[in-house]
Amino acid sequence: MANSDNTTEIPKSGKVRGAKLASLPLSLAGRSAVGFGRQLIGQSGSLVFQEIQEKTAEQVFKVLGELKGGAMKFGQALSVFEAALPEEIAKPYRETLTKLQEAAPPLPTRVVHSVLAKELGEDWRDNFSQFTDKPAASASIGQVHKAKWKDGRDVAVKIQYPGAAEALISDLNQIQRFSKIFQLFMPGLEMGPVLNELRARIMEEVDYRYEAMAQETYAKVYEKDPDIAIPKVVLAADRVLVSEWLEGKPLSKVIAEGTQAERNNAGIKIARFHFTSPDRAGLLHADPHPGNFRILTDGRLGVLDFGACNRLPNGFPEPMKRLLKNALEGDAIALYEGFKEDGFVLEDVEVDPNLVLDFLLPLVEPLRTPTFKYSREWLRDQSARVGDPRNPTAKIGFQLNLPPEYVLIHRVTLGTTGIFCQLRAEGNFRDEALSWFPEIAPSTYSSPSK
Structure with a gap:
């Protein structure tokens, strides 16, 4: 995965995020029009449709991966529920959406180092005997780097994207604007309390100290469990969480x-x-x-x-x-x-x-x-x-x-x-x-x- 130094944090503005999301259906419409023209001159409709789907899938990965936050969480949810779609529709997107689970476009190395320095101190490297700059996984609000802790343990270093909290709030605000439309289709559903609960729970996800407490609780009660393995927490800061590596x-x-x-x-x-x-x-x-x-x-x-x-x-x-x-x-x-x-x-x-x-x-x-x-x-x-x-x-x-x-x-x-x-x-x-x-x-x- 190539790193670019042009980006320092994920887009936070509602207008910018909305425009990027709007590019998905607009681009699909454009590709479909071109595809229709290609069919008129005799190209196979099934092949044209497949190519349109594959190119759209690539753009979905690129746009949702760059936006991260709630938009990417939506993509991760889609990666599970592609199973509910007809095979001819789901197949082109399956591999692309699966990548959103662990392999979204990563942040530049210099931004990663900047977050580590701010959260752990300028001497952050003293905590590690080895640190891999290339992320092992990238997801909706953070990316994970494999490292070796100073005592020799392999660890996972989870680093939150700058702007992740603001991006999540922006995406929730976008959803809230459509709540009255949801109400028309589902008159029995009280959207206000549901959205308030979602907001509270999603904002907990950007609190890595809160996450560390939950993980420590899990690790303690499932220690030596014959069926379930939970990695232990090594260190927690506001935007950095270090856990034992789970292979x-x-x-x-x-x-x-x-x-x-x-x-x-x-x-x-x-x-x-x-x-x-x-x-x-x-x-x-x-x-x-x-x-x-x-x-x-x-x-x-x-x-x-x-x-x-x-x-x-x-x-x-x-x-x-x-x-x-x-x-x-x-x-x-x-x-x-x-x-x-x-x-x-x-x-x-x-x-x-x-x-x-x-x-x-x-x-x-x-x-x-x-x-x-x-x-x-x-x-x-x-x-x-x-x-x-x-x-x-x-x-x-x-x-x-x-x-x-x-x-x-x-x-x-x-x-x-x-x-x-x-x-x-x-x-x-x-x-x-x-x-x-x-x-x-x-x-x-x-x-x-x-």
């Missing part, structure tokens, strides 16, 4: 070339991590995309990046457990009453309880059968079922609310589902969930013999 196979490689056994192992370990962490750590890792996971040589799941964590001091929320139990039980009335009580259906909204159950049942299907295999095809079917406004079931979704305290849990549920489908993971997710939350088991469930 392993990136989950993106498991998705691209792993055996079915590797895929199944990754899927069940990610599920186990999310099922157990609220009760063990009082936290829920809320940034599930493949760039944040590794599979170690001993089969453990390595977890990275704790900037986005849902604080759950009382463990997994009891209302969510009740809703899951009622859905698995097939009790439409109890499910609907719980939705009303917990704010998933607003007081002035009336919905048929049976339609609410119909909406949810396929989404909890992995917890209703002894063995379930996730797939891109299943996710596409679900996306069409709940996303097509012509579908009666989809109309129910547009009338539901998302209480702000469940925003991150919803983000984790959607993100991990996308990852499972990319992995095509197969396993007994039902018994895995019920082993940690036996209280959600339906009355017809028989626990496996010990």
Whole structure:
């Protein structure tokens, strides 16, 4: 990756960021017009379409990678949910969006050194016996460099981009401008509280000391765990976080070339991590995309990046457990009453309880059968079922609310589902969930013999 000295920080101005994002559809329109002309003179329509998609994918990587911040986080989310798109549309973007997980355009070396000097002091090099200027990974608000700590340990040095906080605020402000439009399509959703919660949680992601506290908590409770590995924190400053290096196979490689056994192992370990962490750590890792996971040589799941964590001091929320139990039980009335009580259906909204159950049942299907295999095809079917406004079931979704305290849990549920489908993971997710939350088991469930 070549470094340029022309950039010192990421764009912060809302106008500049908006203009760069607007360049994506405008450029696509221009390429499409040229492509249409090429078809008129006899070139293959399928080849022209493929070339247009590939060039657009390259520009998506370039623009979102340069903007970083919330725009790039959106790109990382897309990298998970490409699994829901038809193959002919998703394929050209798959490799490009995967790069946004760990290989965005990096900052110039001189800017990296400047941040290190400001955060750790002019003698920052004294902390390291070796420091690699070329980043090992670049993501939405920071990039990671591999180094060797002064005591000989291999470490990951996470350095925040100058202007990252301002860029995130700018992107959130852009989203807020469209909140009234969202309200037209989803009248049951209170956008204000949701956006306020997103703002608070996203701003925590630029506080590296806050992130270090979450990571230290995770590392302590999962120390010597047979399934989960968390790197220990070595040093934390406002915009620099040093952790022990975690060597392993990136989950993106498991998705691209792993055996079915590797895929199944990754899927069940990610599920186990999310099922157990609220009760063990009082936290829920809320940034599930493949760039944040590794599979170690001993089969453990390595977890990275704790900037986005849902604080759950009382463990997994009891209302969510009740809703899951009622859905698995097939009790439409109890499910609907719980939705009303917990704010998933607003007081002035009336919905048929049976339609609410119909909406949810396929989404909890992995917890209703002894063995379930996730797939891109299943996710596409679900996306069409709940996303097509012509579908009666989809109309129910547009009338539901998302209480702000469940925003991150919803983000984790959607993100991990996308990852499972990319992995095509197969396993007994039902018994895995019920082993940690036996209280959600339906009355017809028989626990496996010990």
